[in-house]
Amino acid sequence: MAMRNILHISKLQEFEDFLETKGYMIVATSKNPFEVLRAQKDGDTVIVYQKKDTKEHLSTMDKDYHLVREFIKRQRVQTNADRIRSMTDEELVEFLAKTVWRMGENIFSCKNSSLYPECLDGMCEKCPCYLDWLKSPAERGE
Known part of the structure; x- marks a missing residue:
């Protein structure tokens, strides 16, 4: 199952950089036209999808939700x-x-x-x- 509309499109490059800091290697996407990012680390693959009609947000698999949440949390300005x-x-x-x-x-x-x-x-x-x-x-x- 996928977590829909969780990652803003404008944050895709920053999320890619975040994954690299976590030790993931960015690899080529598959032939799936909805796939916009693929990263691998120790046999784990993170895939980010964009639905055809989505203009603002991207989706990930449920298993990768924690990575997106951690990324979003780090983006917040600390008071x-x-x-x-x-x-x-x-x-x-x-x-x-x-x-x-x-x-x-x-x-x-x-x-x-x-x-x-x-x-x-x-x-x-x-x-x-x-x-x-x-x-x-x-x-x-x-």
Whole structure:
């Protein structure tokens, strides 16, 4: 079965480039007049089709749907909020430490600032208080 109308025609070249980054080799299409792209990797073949009356979107086989979804997801512009949501706890500690330092406030009650002399007023990503705070239960605001 085919997944219809999932990949926009204007993205065909970019999808081809994406497949190449995933290790697929672009090969010649078959004699099927609806086939617009064929790629192979380790015995797997990805085929993209264009129905004769379709003006905007292309189709793939169900088994290749995950590749198209991954491609589309990578195409989205990541917002600052997306970037923050995707951070590890350690990356978030570093981000918060720098941000809090820039704002001149400390939202953490640091118990270890004397142990970390490189920290300025307890606002250092090396201080374990930040990670402890991130891993603690959230306080409910009023």
